[in-house]
Amino acid sequence: MPPLxxxxxxxxxxxxSLCLECKDSxxxxxxxxxxxxxxxxxxxxxxxxAIHALWGGNPVAVKLGLAVFPPMWSAFIRFAIATVxxxxxxxxxxxxxxxxxxxxxxxxxxSTVFTIQIGIMNIGFSLASGTVSAVLQSTNPLxxxxxxxxxxxxxxxxxxxxxxxxxxxxxxxxVLLGGTGTDGLGVIGAGGFVVLTGSxxxxxxxxxxxxxxxxxxxxxxVFWMMVFSLLPFGTCGVLFESVRWENLGWIPVGGLxxxxxxxxxxxxxxxxxxxxxxxxxxxxxxxxxxxxxGVLLSVWMLGESVTxxxxxxxxxxxxxxxxxxxxxxx
Numbered sequence: 532m533p534p535l536x537x538x539x540x541x542x543x544x545x546x547x548s549l550c551l552e553c554k555d556s557x558x559x560x561x562x563x564x565x566x567x568x569x570x571x572x573x574x575x576x577x578x579x580x581a582i583h584a585l586w587g588g589n590p591v592a593v594k595l596g597l598a599v600f601p602p603m604w605s606a607f608i609r610f611a612i613a614t615v616x617x618x619x620x621x622x623x624x625x626x627x628x629x630x631x632x633x634x635x636x637x638x639x640x641x642s643t644v645f646t647i648q649i650g651i652m653n654i655g656f657s658l659a660s661g662t663v664s665a666v667l668q669s670t671n672p673l674x675x676x677x678x679x680x681x682x683x684x685x686x687x688x689x690x691x692x693x694x695x696x697x698x699x700x701x702x703x704x705x706v707l708l709g710g711t712g713t714d715g716l717g718v719i720g721a722g723g724f725v726v727l728t729g730s731x732x733x734x735x736x737x738x739x740x741x742x743x744x745x746x747x748x749x750x751x752x753v754f755w756m757m758v759f760s761l762l763p764f765g766t767c768g769v770l771f772e773s774v775r776w777e778n779l780g781w782i783p784v785g786g787l788x789x790x791x792x793x794x795x796x797x798x799x800x801x802x803x804x805x806x807x808x809x810x811x812x813x814x815x816x817x818x819x820x821x822x823x824x825g826v827l828l829s830v831w832m833l834g835e836s837v838t839x840x841x842x843x844x845x846x847x848x849x850x851x852x853x854x855x856x857x858x859x860x861x
Contacts, residue, residue, distance in 0.1 A: 548687070577718030584820050586668075586798060587821030588611070589789075591786075591828045593653060594664075595783055600773070600775075603653070604768040606764045610757040628755075641754050645760060647724050647734075648736055652765075654725055659723050665822045667727045669821045670700060671733040672696055673696055674689050674730065681709055683741060684853070698847055700851070701847055702850075743745070749804050749807050
């Protein structure tokens with residue numbers, strides 16, 4: 532029989548093990564906080580730019596779909612498609628979708644803001660041009676940074692980032708309005724203000740999603756956010772809108788598929804993945820890429836005109852992005 536001292540670990544061994552566990556926990560916490568406060572790694576930067584470039588096509592896709600499906604029906608079909616995509620992906624990866632009871636209130640809150648924001652945004656897209664919508668949609672990082680400053684302790688807004696966001700916003704606006712003089716603001720009209728309101732709610736919703744994303748996971752949050760929106764969108768569509776079946780064709784159907792599969796399916800999941808791991812205002816700042824792709828797609832697919840100030844806008848957007856992200860990478 533081995534001696535008793537060999538059968539039981541010594542107090543020094545237990546203390547050493549606990550010390551190592553504490554160091555590992557502290558290191559993990561430090562690494563997570565570093566992800567939230569530091570700049571994005573190059574791979575995350577490239578993915579974020581790609582997602583936001585695709586997002587720039589969202590107003591164009593919505594306007595193409597509106598030829599058949601009005602704003603509420605468009606949102607309903609879009610998120611019905613996206614819900615199926617997310618559910619299939621979750622099943623393939625073995626990710627559970629049913630959250631604990633304690634998480635239902637916050638999921639309902641996020642989904643409520645999401646539903647109002649999408650409804651307002653779609654109505655704005657139906658009233659404004661694609662180029663105006665693309666530019667004003669991209670202002671949401673300003674609201675992300677503002678709301679994050681007050682609601683997230685680890686994501687404070689400093690002077691450099693504020694200046695970068697402002698410069699990038701000026702560049703985005705210059706893409707549309709730079710060649711139209713002082714009367715250019717008049718082309719925004721009521722539709723533009725509706726889109727701007729939706730952009731503000733988008734900024735709020737992105738900040739409200741941060742904590743649920745880190746406690747529940749991006750897939751369940753995105754899934755239930757969209758599921759809860761289906762009933763109000765479908766109800767409003769039935770009560771207040773009429774589908775124009777006579778205009779049905781491949782182009783409006785393609786616009787809906789782009790919204791559902793590329794934007795609401797792939798885009799929401801990837802963007803939520805980045806938001807879960809990095810500073811929300813830094814990730815959202817790359818949304819200033821979207822007006823460039825949105826304006827170009829509006830010219831190509833909607834036949835809208837654009838000014839020669841696009842290159843000036845691109846330069847300002849690039850400078851603003853550099854300042855907003857601090858020029859740092861992990």
